[in-house]
Amino acid sequence: MTTPRKVGITDTSLRDAHQSLIATRMRLEEMLPVLELMDQVGYHSLEVWGGATFDACMRFLDEDPWERLRRLRQGLKNTKLQMLLRGQNIVGYRHYPDDVLAEFIKKAVANGIDIIRIFDALNDLRNMEKAIKFTRKEGAHAQGTLSYTISPLHNIDYFVKVAQDLKETGVDSICIKDMAGLISPFDAYELVGRLKSEVGLPVQLHCHYTSGMASMAYLKAVEAGVDIIDTASAPLSMGASQPATDSMVAAFQGSPYDTGLDLKLLSQISEHFNEISCSYEIPRAVMGVDANVLSYQIPGGMISNLASQLAEQKATHLLKDVLAEVPRVRADLGYPPLVTPSSQIVGTQAVVNVLIGERYKMVSTEIKNYLRGLYGKPPGEVDPDLLRKVLKDEKPITGRPADKLEPQLEEAKKEIAEYIEQEEDVLSYIIFPNVAIDFFKRRKGLLPPLELKNSCDTDIKTSTSNTNNNGQSDLKLEAIHEIDEALVINDEYNYIYPAG
Ligand code: CO
Numbered sequence: 001m002t003t004p005r006k007v008g009i010t011d012t013s014l015r016d017a018h019q020s021l022i023a024t025r026m027r028l029e030e031m032l033p034v035l036e037l038m039d040q041v042g043y044h045s046l047e048v049w050g051g052a053t054f055d056a057c058m059r060f061l062d063e064d065p066w067e068r069l070r071r072l073r074q075g076l077k078n079t080k081l082q083m084l085l086r087g088q089n090i091v092g093y094r095h096y097p098d099d100v101l102a103e104f105i106k107k108a109v110a111n112g113i114d115i116i117r118i119f120d121a122l123n124d125l126r127n128m129e130k131a132i133k134f135t136r137k138e139g140a141h142a143q144g145t146l147s148y149t150i151s152p153l154h155n156i157d158y159f160v161k162v163a164q165d166l167k168e169t170g171v172d173s174i175c176i177k178d179m180a181g182l183i184s185p186f187d188a189y190e191l192v193g194r195l196k197s198e199v200g201l202p203v204q205l206h207c208h209y210t211s212g213m214a215s216m217a218y219l220k221a222v223e224a225g226v227d228i229i230d231t232a233s234a235p236l237s238m239g240a241s242q243p244a245t246d247s248m249v250a251a252f253q254g255s256p257y258d259t260g261l262d263l264k265l266l267s268q269i270s271e272h273f274n275e276i277s278c279s280y281e282i283p284r285a286v287m288g289v290d291a292n293v294l295s296y297q298i299p300g301g302m303i304s305n306l307a308s309q310l311a312e313q314k315a316t317h318l319l320k321d322v323l324a325e326v327p328r329v330r331a332d333l334g335y336p337p338l339v340t341p342s343s344q345i346v347g348t349q350a351v352v353n354v355l356i357g358e359r360y361k362m363v364s365t366e367i368k369n370y371l372r373g374l375y376g377k378p379p380g381e382v383d384p385d386l387l388r389k390v391l392k393d394e395k396p397i398t399g400r401p402a403d404k405l406e407p408q409l410e411e412a413k414k415e416i417a418e419y420i421e422q423e424e425d426v427l428s429y430i431i432f433p434n435v436a437i438d439f440f441k442r443r444k445g446l447l448p449p450l451e452l453k454n455s456c457d458t459d460i461k462t463s464t465s466n467t468n469n470n471g472q473s474d475l476k477l478e479a480i481h482e483i484d485e486a487l488v489i490n491d492e493y494n495y496i497y498p499a500g
Pocket of ligand 1: 206
């Protein structure tokens with residue numbers, strides 16, 4: 001055990017917590033009144049941007065994500081602001097070329113971000129290294145991430161090795177990102193202890209509460225010397241979100257690990273989040289303990305998504321078969337951690353395999369691209385039979401996937417010249433072309449503004465991913481190709497831990 005020390009708190013209420021519990025629907029106007037209080041707390045940092053918030057701002061809230069960031073920066077002058085970046089996927093669902101990544105990071109930092117947490121679904125360093133380099137170039141803190149999962153390959157040694165590699169690329173700290181809430185308290189203790197002694201960088205632990213173990217994992221991690229833990233204001237905590245800031249601060253009060261944060265101030269902040277329109281309507285589905293997570297080691301959100309895909313096919317009775325098929329598909333693919341986009345790729349294929357009754361008779365474009373190496377290097381060996389069956393004579397690429405991509409920035413600027421009001425617009429457009437164009441049109445008055453209901457009253461709560469207006473299923477097996485953005489956003493709700 002290392003010397004006891006003050007534990008830092010990163011509060012996620014303005015990003016991950018509402019992404020996990022209320023489909024990323026918290027509006028800027030619901031945040032602004034509490035910023036002054038939050039700025040007095042003395043958090044290590046506030047996670048306020050990135051992940052699904054970028055897309056949700058334009059798609060659902062008629063907000064410019066860049067303007068949101070500037071306003072948050074304005075209101076939080078004394079607190080470090082943090083964002084989540086999906087490595088080479090930036091805040092989207094596919095790889096983007098390096099010129100776009102560099103410009104995005106430059107603008108994120110220029111508009112107020114201090115710390116960038118960079119992850120890759122496959123823990124493939126090549127998908128993170130440019131983001132790390134660009135972040136440091138802009139003078140921001142580059143946090144390297146371990147996407148935590150459990151598999152025959154993913155043991156403590158594996159994660160220590162990834163952390164060491166991250167350190168060599170120049171990260172300032174390491175985050176253990178337990179998006180499915182799988183880490184047990186004793187594994188957290190061991191992993192943190194080894195990272196501290198063998199890697200020697202600050203370590204931050206990010207857990208979701210889904211399995212009910214997160215606060216115990218935090219306690220043991222703190223005993224092992226973790227520097228920072230991620231928590232959320234009480235009304236936006238637990239369930240699919242993080243442990244409560246209020247509880248964790250109270251738990252360490254008076255101990256050698258005392259966070260030094262003022263509980264009274266925190267309770268005023270909780271009061272605010274209690275009163276915003278959506279916090280008391282958090283759906284039951286994302287609260288409580290999901291025991292399936294523990295037995296299947298499949299993220300809880302993914303299970304509910306599989307269930308809804310099956311319901312649309314009137315095949316709910318096959319859920320158990322699908323749950324058993326998921327780990328087999330995952331093994332065939334070399335054990336990718338189940339996080340966006342790999343969770344969708346694996347889940348959909350498991351459903352298809354079970355529905356057709358023959359494994360891999362039909363495969364999605366994503367599986368093909370995954371096997372081609374276009375998402376990066378799978379953690380383990382891919383099943384050679386599957387590889388042959390799908391790719392025939394084609395050989396997977398061995399290089400960094402983004403090396404295949406042409407620069408996009410200059411061309412895109414021309415494409416949307418008529419809409420550009422700020423340099424950042426071109427980035428919004430490249431990452432979410434259709435969503436951004438609609439947003440720009442509304443901004444110019446060419447389309448009517450989005451009808452904003454209160455933030456809980458969203459269709460997404462009740463709809464499932466592929467249901468058309470008649471309530472009929474649109475999901476056709478032949479039609480399973482690309483991960484369509486809208487589907488993923490629905491998944492962000494169902495899939496509670498898409499991008500952490
Ligand atoms: Co998270």
